[in-house]
Amino acid sequence: MLAVVVVMAIQLAALVPLAWASLHGQRITDQLAVWDFEPSAELAGYVERSTMTELGEFLFYATHPEVNGKAEFDSICSSDEEGVGTLGCYLPASSAIHLYDITDERLDGMEEVIAAHEMLHAAWARMGDAELAAISPLLEAQAVAMEGDPAFVERMDFYARSEPGERLNELHSILGTEVAALDPRLEQHYADLFTDRQHLVGLFTVSHQVFVDLENRAEALVAELEALSASIEADYSSYTSGFDQLDADVEAFNARADSGDFPSQAQFARERNALLQRQEDLDALYASISARDASYQTKLAELDGLNADVDDLNSSINIAPRSGDGL
Structure with missing residues (x-):
């Protein structure tokens, strides 16, 4: 009986870790x-x-x-x-x-x-x-x-x-x-x-913000470039049409002056000054267009730099270079 008990005890002892192992x-x-x-x-x-x-x-x-x-x-x-x-x-x-x-x-x-x-x-x-x-x-x-x-x-x-x-x-x-x-x-x-899960989330927020800031700046630049382009195009159209009209009006003014078509010197001076003012206004508009074009080129270069930064960051997080035109 003792032997049987001993054998049973050994068998039970062996079964316990096996059962635990099956569960864990x-x-x-x-x-x-x-x-x-x-x-x-x-x-x-x-x-x-x-x-x-x-x-x-x-x-x-x-x-x-x-x-x-x-x-x-x-x-x-x-x-x-x-x-x-x-x-x-x-x-x-x-x-x-x-x-x-x-x-x-x-x-x-x-x-x-x-x-x-x-x-x-x-x-x-x-x-x-x-x-x-x-x-x-x-x-x-x-x-x-x-x-x-x-x-x-x-x-x-x-x-x-x-x-x-x-x-x-x-x-x-x-x-x-x-x-x-x-x-x-x-x-x-x-x-x-x-x-401290909040600390971990903070690490995510800070590292993710690098991309958010780049994207926000790029989107702002794109909006600025689109606005500049639209204003430059509209004003350049006004400038060219205004210049063509001024050129025709100056030619007509000179023809009238050559034929003595002005009733007085005062009338001649008034019309001449009006033409000169239009010339100054067009020159000012052209200067504004040139300044905005320079700003456009500067912002475009900045956008190119941001796109390069994005490509660099994307490469660092295992994203292949973009095949499109960028941001």
């Missing part, structure tokens, strides 16, 4: 992956600056994240859609994160945001059905509240095309890293992964 296999896999990973100082900096909690750090390192240069990154994660730059990807099959190496100092903070975004994909992949069911309607409600933002709608349309079925997964990463005001229940969820 991903956690075991993640723990082994974390133990087998030595993060670089760069990756550790991402964790610290994005304010990942111990759980967030654990999930991030469990994916063995890599920072890759363009050629290597594009061979793993890429987008063929024009105007779209892929900066990070989470590969569910291998549970791996790859991050694009952003080197432009003007985009300080963007890499940390991308790292956090991809970590949230890893977190989503590890959430159970009950947690997904609880959080999904909160994510959708937030998305509905943001439908007035054209950029957000366009972005979600892109994900619908490129990653069908992953809407909630992408919302989970976008809202957690980019949107300041969220439902308190979402905030509670993200608090398990970030100690």
